[in-house]
Amino acid sequence: AQSVAQPEDQVNVAEGNPLTVKCTYSVSGNPYLFWYVQYPNRGLQFLLKYITGDNLVKGSYGFEAEFNKSQTSFHLKKPSALVSDSALYFCAVRDRGSTLGRLYFGRGTQLTVWP
Amino acid sequence: KAGVTQTPRYLIKTRGQQVTLSCSPISGHRSVSWYQQTPGQGLQFLFEYFSETQRNKGNFPGRFSGRQFSNSRSEMNVSTLELGDSALYLCASSPDRGATYEQYFGPGTRLTVT
Numbered sequence: 001a002q003s004v005a006q007p008e009d010q011v012n013v014a015e016g017n018p019l020t021v022k023c024t025y026s027v028s029g030n031p032y033l034f035w036y037v038q039y040p041n042r043g044l045q046f047l048l049k050y051i052t053g054d055n056l057v058k059g060s061y062g063f064e065a066e067f068n069k070s071q072t073s074f075h076l077k078k079p080s081a082l083v084s085d086s087a088l089y090f091c092a093v094r095d096r097g098s099t100l101g102r103l104y105f106g107r108g109t110q111l112t113v114w115p
Numbered sequence: 116k117a118g119v120t121q122t123p124r125y126l127i128k129t130r131g132q133q134v135t136l137s138c139s140p141i142s143g144h145r146s147v148s149w150y151q152q153t154p155g156q157g158l159q160f161l162f163e164y165f166s167e168t169q170r171n172k173g174n175f176p177g178r179f180s181g182r183q184f185s186n187s188r189s190e191m192n193v194s195t196l197e198l199g200d201s202a203l204y205l206c207a208s209s210p211d212r213g214a215t216y217e218q219y220f221g222p223g224t225r226l227t228v229t
Binding site: 034 | 121146148157158163165170171205207209213215216217218220221222225
């Protein structure tokens with residue numbers, strides 16, 4: 001079975017400080033991993049994905065994520081947070097062996113960046 | 116390219132009624148998936164369509180159904196609405212089937228059942 005855990009419902013950080021949003025996963029095989037962001041009353045926006053290669057993946061709006069196979073983690077990071085980064089963040093996974101498009105999502109982490 | 120569009124954006128229905136939601140994927144995208152988002156259950160997968168065929172279905176009752184047309188547009192239908200069906204329904208498209216593709220989401224349809 002495939003599953004994603006986002007251990008923190010809420011993350012608060014001051015503007016200008018680095019931020020981390022945590023994600024751990026469980027899949028039967030090797031994973032494809034994704035991060036999405038959702039602003040109020042909007043759909044999900046794709047931020048970045050890990051397919052293969054370098055464990056550090058760079059995405060939109062200055063976000064990056066580090067894939068750690070031994071810890072089965074894919075934490076989202078940004079060196080300097082902005083107030084406009086405040087939103088709901090979702091981690092998602094697919095089994096590498098699957099030909100299906102279904103994404104398995106975590107419960108989401110609400111990020112609040114204080115000015 | 117225009118993004119994924121969903122209509123209507125907001126809908127209020129009465130328990131027992133039925134509803135049809137529409138999704139137009141990004142031009143050229145052939146795979147469409149539907150998700151239900153609620154505060155209590157989070158994002159739950161409903162179904163996935165590719166080339167007018169349902170390829171995958173989530174754990175929802177038969178009241179939830181969908182279809183995809185030859186132009187890749189998709190509809191989902193919920194019959195005999197229940198209060199618990201109140202949710203944000205999200206449609207997502209991707210260029211092709213396959214696990215490496217990210218999905219692009221529409222703004223959603225907010226369904227309220229009274």
